[in-house]
Amino acid sequence: MKRFIICFFLFILCSCNRNEIYIKQNLSMDNDVYERITYPVTPYKELNRYIDELILSITNKYHDTFQSDTVYELQITFDYYEQETTLSFLGTSYFKSTNNEETNYYPFTYDYLNKTFKTLQDIGLNNNYDYYFNGTNIYYVENNELQVIPYTNEVSKTTSKVIALTFDDGPNRRITPKILDLLDEYNIKATFFLIGKQIDENQEIVERMLASGHQIGNHTFTHHNILKLSDDEILAELRKTDEALSKLNYTPTIFRPPYGSYTKECVSDISKTVITWDLDSRDWELLDANKVYKKVMSEVKNNDIILMHDMYESTYEAVKRLIPDLLEAGYEFVTVEELLEIRE
Ligand code: NI
Numbered sequence: 001m002k003r004f005i006i007c008f009f010l011f012i013l014c015s016c017n018r019n020e021i022y023i024k025q026n027l028s029m030d031n032d033v034y035e036r037i038t039y040p041v042t043p044y045k046e047l048n049r050y051i052d053e054l055i056l057s058i059t060n061k062y063h064d065t066f067q068s069d070t071v072y073e074l075q076i077t078f079d080y081y082e083q084e085t086t087l088s089f090l091g092t093s094y095f096k097s098t099n100n101e102e103t104n105y106y107p108f109t110y111d112y113l114n115k116t117f118k119t120l121q122d123i124g125l126n127n128n129y130d131y132y133f134n135g136t137n138i139y140y141v142e143n144n145e146l147q148v149i150p151y152t153n154e155v156s157k158t159t160s161k162v163i164a165l166t167f168d169d170g171p172n173r174r175i176t177p178k179i180l181d182l183l184d185e186y187n188i189k190a191t192f193f194l195i196g197k198q199i200d201e202n203q204e205i206v207e208r209m210l211a212s213g214h215q216i217g218n219h220t221f222t223h224h225n226i227l228k229l230s231d232d233e234i235l236a237e238l239r240k241t242d243e244a245l246s247k248l249n250y251t252p253t254i255f256r257p258p259y260g261s262y263t264k265e266c267v268s269d270i271s272k273t274v275i276t277w278d279l280d281s282r283d284w285e286l287l288d289a290n291k292v293y294k295k296v297m298s299e300v301k302n303n304d305i306i307l308m309h310d311m312y313e314s315t316y317e318a319v320k321r322l323i324p325d326l327l328e329a330g331y332e333f334v335t336v337e338e339l340l341e342i343r344e
Contacts, residue, residue, distance in 0.1 A: 021080070034073040035059075040080060042087070047110045050117060051078070051089075054106055058093045072097035085113035161302040161331045164339040165190040165319070166277065167310035168219055168256065171202040171209075176310045179319060180208055186323050188333040189213050192310065193256040193275075196221035196241025206248055215335035217254040217275060218242060226257050226266055234266060254336055275336055277307035281318070284309050289317035296322055300329075303343060305336060 021040045028035040037059075039051055055076060062074055072095065079090040091106035110117055170176045170192055183190055192209055194216055199206055209216060220226065221240040229237065238255065245252060255272040267274050279299050283292045292314060296306060308315050326333075334342070 032071045037076045086111050162334045163331050164305045164336045168193045170310040171205040172311040176205050178316050179310045189335045191215040191336040193217040193219035195223050196244050199244035218252045223258045278304040279306045281308045283315040287314050289314045292318035293321050
């Protein structure tokens with residue numbers, strides 16, 4: 001197949017590093033192929049050779065596996081961390097073709113005093129280490145080496161502070177997909193309390209929530225204050241929302257009464273767990289991303305269920321800032337169901 005490859009070479013001097021590590025980038029693209037390899041060039045020949053060989057083994061793997069006319073994307077990047085005489089690297093390859101998508105990690109370290117390499121295997125997590133969590137992996141340093149562990153719920157339950165983001169009154173055609181994009185970007189699970197009457201016309205949004213592993217709760221069919229309804233009317237409100245969700249093969253196990261208003265008596269016939277919240281972002285009242293962000297950041301604590309509404313642009317803007325900063329502060333995001341399990 002005839003193809004035209006455009007290559008760019010970028011050299012960026014990283015002046016902050018006394019070892020003068022340069023970042024070099026090779027970019028190849030045409031109609032079918034997008035290949036971007038960003039890698040460090042160090043003062044150490046052995047190390048550079050090691051990195052070159054690693055890149056070659058990764059690219060060969062995909063070039064061999066897939067025909068040259070297969071549409072594909074390959075990105076290779078390296079994060080590195082320096083401590084004393086050791087440089088620790090995390091190589092990451094992301095591959096996507098029409099039939100396949102995968103991410104692989106290649107952690108290794110180089111001790112430039114002793115000129116020795118070590119690849120990381122059989123990694124176990126220890127509570128004593130400070131770590132950095134990017135939504136997909138946990139990174140930490142042990143014995144001067146950068147360690148990486150793919151994130152799992154099991155790890156989060158035992159090692160960190162957890163919170164549940166909850167979004168009420170959706171699905172909203174304009175804002176909910178943007179919130180879902182954000183959650184996907186960070187691989188974060190949240191909980192959506194849906195108004196039943198909005199489900200049928202937004203089924204694809206709800207399907208997306210389910211496909212991404214978010215939890216869905218019942219928030220009545222018409223968003224009436226249930227204190228003003230009869231027992232039969234309350235049950236009908238819940239049943240109709242359940243019916244709308246049953247078309248998508250989903251049965252919610254949790255219920256949030258509109259305005260958080262209920263009495264024990266009025267929910268006594270309901271076979272769902274009633275969920276309110278610990279932290280009200282007041283997003284519906286503040287309508288200001290900065291104020292919502294500050295309120296949540298100043299009040300958040302471990303095990304909080306946080307109330308927000310996926311119907312305001314300002315809420316979306318606040319969440320966009322909150323997620324990375326809460327991750328940075330050591331919080332991990334779980335669904336309400338997972339949070340209830342952890343609380344037990
Ligand atoms: Ni509501």
